[in-house]
Amino acid sequence: MDxxxxxxxxxxxxxxxxxxxxxxxxxxxxxxxxxxxQASFEPPLIAAAVKADNDSHAIIDKTGAFAVNVLGEDQLExxxxxxxxxxxxxxxxxxxxxxxxxETGAPLLVDLPYWFEARVTDAxxxxxxxxxxxxxxxxxxxxxxxxxxxLRSTGMNYGG
Amino acid sequence: MDxxxxxxxxxxxxxxxxxxxxxxxxxxxxxxxxxxxQASFEPPLIAAAVKADNDSHAIIDKTGAFAVNVLGEDQLExxxxxxxxxxxxxxxxxxxxxxxxxETGAPLLVDLPYWFEARVTDAxxxxxxxxxxxxxxxxxxxxxxxxxxxLRSTGMNYGG
Numbered sequence: 660m661d662x663x664x665x666x667x668x669x670x671x672x673x674x675x676x677x678x679x680x681x682x683x684x685x686x687x688x689x690x691x692x693x694x695x696x697q698a699s700f701e702p703p704l705i706a707a708a709v710k711a712d713n714d715s716h717a718i719i720d721k722t723g724a725f726a727v728n729v730l731g732e733d734q735l736e737x738x739x740x741x742x743x744x745x746x747x748x749x750x751x752x753x754x755x756x757x758x759x760x761x762e763t764g765a766p767l768l769v770d771l772p773y774w775f776e777a778r779v780t781d782a783x784x785x786x787x788x789x790x791x792x793x794x795x796x797x798x799x800x801x802x803x804x805x806x807x808x809x810l811r812s813t814g815m816n817y818g819g
Numbered sequence: 820m821d822x823x824x825x826x827x828x829x830x831x832x833x834x835x836x837x838x839x840x841x842x843x844x845x846x847x848x849x850x851x852x853x854x855x856x857q858a859s860f861e862p863p864l865i866a867a868a869v870k871a872d873n874d875s876h877a878i879i880d881k882t883g884a885f886a887v888n889v890l891g892e893d894q895l896e897x898x899x900x901x902x903x904x905x906x907x908x909x910x911x912x913x914x915x916x917x918x919x920x921x922e923t924g925a926p927l928l929v930d931l932p933y934w935f936e937a938r939v940t941d942a943x944x945x946x947x948x949x950x951x952x953x954x955x956x957x958x959x960x961x962x963x964x965x966x967x968x969x970l971r972s973t974g975m976n977y978g979g
Contacts, residue, residue, distance in 0.1 A: 660957050668958040669857055669865075671889040671933035671967045673835035696856045697829055697978045698868040699946020705829075706866050706943075706950050708858040729831040773831040783866075783941045783952050786859020790866050790952055792943050797820050798828040807831045809969060818857045 666819035674810040674818070676738045678728040679707060680752070680766040681718035682759070687766060688715030689752055691741040693810050693817050694788065695727065703795040705777055708788040714745060719779060719791060726765035729773035731805035735813050737770060762797040772805035774798065826979035834970040834978070836898045838888040839867065840912070840926040841878040842919070847926060848875030849912055851901040853970050853977050854948065855887065863955040865937055868948040874905060879939065879951060886925035889933035891965035895973050897930060922957040932965035934958065 674693035681688045694708035707727070709716045719725050730738045740753040750756055757766035760776045767774045777793035810816060834853035841848045854868035867887070869876045879885050890898045900913040910916055917926035920936045927934045937953035970976060
């Protein structure tokens with residue numbers, strides 16, 4: 660396999676950008692992720708590939724739950740705040756206000772237009788990321804006029 | 820959970836559109852799919868959720884291999900041809916020329932700009948789609964100037 664062809668071909672997959680969050684008591688994890696897809700209508704499942712060595716991963720492993728916050732097209736700066744270490748101050752997470760998800764307690768960022776909460780049903784631990792398959796147990800829409808951010812449009816990518 | 824909120828929030832995930840193909844002797848399966856993401860850098864894994872009752876699914880189950888052909892932004896019409904039953908005529912698949920993938924034999928559509936072949940490592944059978952986690956074993960680029968099709972831009976969607 661030509662490594663350069665592999666990189667270019669895999670980067671041809673389209674992605675959004677999401678802030679994935681998880682909580683275990685005082686411990687909060689949050690990460691900017693893009694490797695996410697729906698995986699079933701009934702039950703409603705999603706699959707998210709989460710870096711195996713990050714703090715959100717450890718919390719999801721323990722609690723079996725997480726939330727996904729969808730960034731809008733003008734919210735790249737918010738997304739970038741979640742490429743850094745997670746920091747909770749009062750009711751803010753990396754500088755952005757959050758509230759606990761009703762079903763899982765995982766932080767929901769109030770500035771973001773769409774969110775859902777999910778409970779892990781299966782985990783595939785084969786590579787440098789774990790594929791968590793999870794059932795969507797709650798969802799919300801704060802502003803349905805917002806177009807979700809397309810990762811490709813930012814000039815950034817994560818894949819290949 | 821509010822079903823309408825669930826639908827809108829899950830449709831906020833961004834997708835491309837891909838033609839997934841598989842082969843088992845004389846049997847060829849091909850399907851337009853969008854539930855696809857990379858899932859690891861090392862080894863290079865992808866995760867694809869494939870409708871459990873379609874012909875490609877049965878072939879992948881048997882052979883453990885498939886190919887992904889990435890549609891370019893002007894190729895929606897080609898994609899639509901793969902929402903129908905698969906039909907091989909000579910060296911065409913649903914009317915579009917193909918050649919066998921070097922590693923898996925799965926059809927590669929010669930008009931599409933990017934492709935990769937993958938071998939299944941894990942399968943999660945929980946919903947109406949199976950999540951196949953698969954290692955990318957070969958990849959190619961026919962035209963790296965083409966922007967991949969964004970499903971949202973077509974006004975169509977599959978999710979929610």
